[in-house]
Amino acid sequence: MFKTFVAAAGVAGLLASASYAADISGAGATFPAPVYAKWAETYKATTGTGLNYQAIGSGGGIKQIKAKTVDFGASDKPLKPEDLDASGLYQFPTVVGGVVPVVNIPGINAGQIKLTGPMLAAIFYGQVKTWDDPVIAKANPGVKLPSMPITVVHRSDGSGTSFLFTSYLSMKSPAWSSKVGASDSVNWPTGLGGKGNDGVSAFVKQTPGSIGYVEYAYAKQNKMAYVLVQNKNGKYPAPTAEDFAAAAAGAKWAQAPGNYLLLLDQPGANAWPITGATFILVYKNQENAASGQQVLKFFDWAYKNGDGAAAQLDYVPLPLPVKNLIRKQWTTNVTAGGKPVYTGK
């Protein structure tokens, strides 16, 4: 018995000397994890460099880059310029996605219900309690709304999706802004908490009369009944990749200090109002120039070659002008010993 143990330990020790360690490591946001995984897979096949990305949550990503245990961090929630300066970090966006309210109302299909921002806030606040409330009916003439109580479903875990959604509600409702606020985890006035987008989808599907909010990929994959939300132009766009891209196209990145920009309520006839980018965090002053170069090289490659993979997975790539702006930012913002670590060569 003991001998088998020793033998096993010996084999393990032998194996431990062989490895295929990744060359770059990153951790953080769960939202872009599938597309980063796809990019990393193709990148390794074409260049041989491995990128190990683990989705431990945006907060985890920020903590780990601050602790210098990873080469880059990833966050769905951009850090404010003050925080960036305090930690010596620089952030840049990679892809864009949308948050979609979904409902489960008997007799109602996808895209049949229209809601405005203030209405959404009132519903999630618990002020509007039934589906046949005159407030909702006014925006939906001709739609048969049952007199069912509304069950709100939100996220129980902290998430960038919640951050985007509550930021939008804060923008559209002063009551929400002062009483609840915007964060990846808030004190929801009413409703159930589901774990992950999956949990919210499950609760909405199982509870007639419920409303929740999920990332676009989940709404699409689970074929959920989404809600049309009024945008800045007064129109009701559908939550699709084109409409998320429309929101990103109109955004003014160049004027956003520290790249702190939420793509909420952006102008454009087709712009989806609840859109957001996901960000990468790296140190301005790189201790290891080579690893800094590897990180930026990977994302430059992704900007050039990753759009198809992103679209396939229901993400929206950044518009080309934004990518070029970011590339220019790299030369001045990510340096080692005063020199940029990556200049696109």
Add this chain to the structure above:
Amino acid sequence: MNATTMDSETAPPRETAPGQSELSETIFRGLCFGAATLLMAALAGVVISLAIGGWPAFKQFGFGFFTSSAWNPVTEDYGAAGPIVGTVVTSVLALVIALPLAVGVSVFLVEFCPRNIAKPIAVAVELLAGIPSIVYGMWGLFVLAPWFALHVQLPLMTSTSLPGWFQAMIAGIPNGANIFTASLILAIMILPYMSAVFRELLLTIPSQVREAAYGLGSTNFEVVSKVMIPYVRRGAVGVVMLGLGRALGETMAVTFIIGNSHGFPHSLFDSGSTIASTIANEFAEATSDMHTSALIALGLVLFILTFAVLAIARLLLASEKH
């Protein structure tokens, strides 16, 4: 009739046979002692790192941290009362459900089950322990919750012939995500641990003890309840501790199905939260230092809670002996 350990003072003087020496004795005893102390050091380390991490939150909220049911990451106001209540209620309820089941299963396997199928059934029950807790969580969310909502909650809620206090106890959204279903899942999770250990305990009882009792004309029930279970009483305490311990700290299985609302649960069928589920839900994304500190403080509270619950359990069981 518990076995007791020996006193070295009453052992007869001995010459050491080849292969043993005073030195090897001392070394072995030292290793054992060292292991026990290492255990203590590890626990102390965990508690200290929690205390350090949670200190900012305790300093900010003081004693109110334990009594406040607020949990607002935006205004940075945190209180542990909701998760504390959820943790205690779900763990105690899970134990209440699982303990009789575990005793029943192990007694059945040891006393009544035909010999040739007892072993496979025992292995099958132990298999429940090997299912990853996330599977319990997902099964609970996708299978148990809808079933419970449809077949238990709805009939109970629509029946008008129930007394008022009972109705208050079962009020809640009929979607199966509540304290009771979370306790049920926890009970299923801790059942295999408790029954496996309890069965091993029962198997150590010497057959003479059992045969003597049967020889006196006792029924199975009398032998089990008056002879076998008392024989393994000390171990039975351990079984309860094992179950309670697993229930208090279990995260994944509970998080999916408890509904995750931070305030006090108002009824058995209301959603709530536990300390473990709150930490698991929010730690990965918590960016502000105070939020992180509040979560770590919550972890420390769980340790304190565990201390208290286990101490009370010990006192209760010890006083029963006489």
Add this chain to the structure above:
Amino acid sequence: MDRTLRRKITNSIFVVLCAAATLVALAFLVMILWSLVAKGFGGIDANIFTMTQPAPGSPGGLLNGILGSILMCALGMLLAIVVGILAGTWLAEYGGKTAYGQVVRFLNDVLLSAPSILVGLFVYEILVKPFHGFSGYAGGVALGLLAVPIVTRTTEDMLTLQPNTLREAGMALGAGRGFVIRSIIWKAAGAGLFTGGLLGFARISGETAPLLFTSLGNQFVNLKMSQPMGSLPTTIFQFALSAYDDWQRLAWVGALLIAIAVLAVNIVGRLVARETHRP
């Protein structure tokens, strides 16, 4: 009703209740296993064991998670068994009745109920942060810390129940106490000690939260324990909660593999024990 009849009825009710309890336990097992097998079995193919985890839409398997889990669970169980059996032995045979022993026993139970995420955080503070890197070693240590209280508890309970006659016989033959423990008591309690180890393994084989802070995870195969390592539970966690069908299917396959592993260890262990124990 005369007393004998009453006792007989009580007995019958008791037997029925015990049988019912077993049926309930088995029913839950069947229901949960059914979900697991129905969702996971169809996905088992050669790729699972030969390819590393894929991005959504690409072919792949679970090799990185499987190897990582094997290595880290092995390290964790090694630590847990060594420390747990020795500590349990100390509690049962040497210092269990002293004040210090009471404290150790009580605190062991407290450690047992520690949420795994907090143990992971502790190991992060001592093994990850100071070294600026996640590692398989840290993951193994975290798992070991989670399994050790179970092994300690069960060891102490099993050893205590061994009759004193065994100890007396050994010592009367001139053997030292430690020798008696190692050669007689441990062997006599063998089945129980194995159960303790098995329960410890069952617990850590499915743990996710502590590994996220210690070994981080790795979508590539990595056998170097000083680097971040993948594991089945972390892969399952990420894939199960995703929106993609192929990832979800892999998650269920992974969960099924863990359950099968626990079952296999259980059965193989008992077979081995039976071989080495000549009646």
